[in-house]
Amino acid sequence: MQSLSNRKKVLVQKPMNFWERIYLPAIFKGLGITLRHFFMRKNTVRYPEEKRPYAKNFRGLHSLKRDEHGRERCTACGLCALSCPAEAITMISAERQAGEEHLYREEKYAAVYEINMLRCIFCGLCEEACPKEAIYLDGPHVPPEYLRKDFIYGKDKLVEKPFINVANLTSNN
């Protein structure tokens, strides 16, 4: 049939010559390739011992930040919960009592603050919504758990470790 587009190419399968027919050269070539790969550097990362670094803009586990005096920044305004498209964040606010000024920065604080890590999509909108710079998604990825209830992170897991003033420590010694 005549080709209309003139782009038709007729491929003719050439009969194999003697060396191709006995296959041995091809087999040796293949053996060479596999042997080369045998001695190549492996790209495997042995995970628990060896960890790949996270990207700079990686959004992982949330942490609730403290200010420069070690007080919790969160004021339980609820903007993060409101902005959350997955509705993963809940909180119960409480009023700061006298004598608690060293614990909470504002008059109102989150008595309970829970993020459901199974619901969270790590979009970072809570981080953007927060007016107090109290929440950041700067942790690693979520570790595995056996029970669903363990994926609901409370303040015990979210709040940063108590702030240690290095300047104070050195001056005391």
Add this chain to the structure above:
Amino acid sequence: MELAFVLEKFILIVVVFVITLLIAMYSTLAERKVAGFMQDRFGPERAGPFGILQPLCDGAKFFFKEEIIPAGAHRPLFVLGPTLAIITACIGSAVIPWGQSLTMGDRIIELQVADVNVGILYIFGVVALGVYGIMLGGWASNNKFSLMGAIRAASQSISYELGMGLSIIALLMVTQSLSLKDIVAQQEGFVNWNIWGQPIGFLIFLVCAFAETNRVPFDLPECETELVGGYHTEYSSMKLGLYMFSEYINMFVSSALMAALYFGGYNFPFMYDLGLSQNWITIIGVFVFFLKIIGFIFFFMWIRWTLPRFRYDQLMNLGWKMLIPLALANIALTGVFIILKDKFF
């Protein structure tokens, strides 16, 4: 028969048996390691340093698996299948000479379980029996895929035994002996190795050895992509383990056979020029022999992770139309050379 002789042979048998099983065990790990390295991975390395406890874990896992015998299976033959496979795999090593002889006081201990003067025929008999394990297992499973695998195993084994036998005939014309001990003893040093005189014969033997051990590229009896699991589709637990194990033992024995027949067995270059005592030569010879065997086992694995599987008709074409004529030509050529050598040199 004196007691010392019986004791000596008994110890030798136990040692050979243990070494065979150990090598087969670690072949399973080596296979996965080689596979890993050739695919730019590391292979198993979690169980112990470099994964050296992996075979033990695999064995333990096999024991803890549920043992299933299908309802329609022929029970006695179903059990006999893997048993026969592992027994025939193990008894092949009886005639292989592992080394020369050790002198202890006035006793001379031959490092060969049985010096049968028909050693090669014995090996062929055992190899021919080997296919029964697969056939019985495949047939007794009452499963189409198993039966297909068994049929393939039977026809493949028969086809390639011919090529193997013919390649050995050319070798026997050169060595003039059926005893493996004599054949190895003739290949003293390095230049006397049979590979130099019989390269085509070795090639045919090698290809047939791959086919006889059901290794890739001739693993049609158990090809996963077409036959689920081939002849061991219905097998579980340690019975499956025995089939797997017999494959690795077969690999070990055929590697030993190739090393003994064509690569000088325990002989190594300059063995008598170094001024060593007979015992030392024997001990080094045993190590050299095992080095050669391990080299062949690596080659088996290397081929496995390089070549794809043959199609069934390609397998038959290669066996009947290429290897057998080539082996016959090799015999004729060898005969001509022997006559020319007698006439003119």
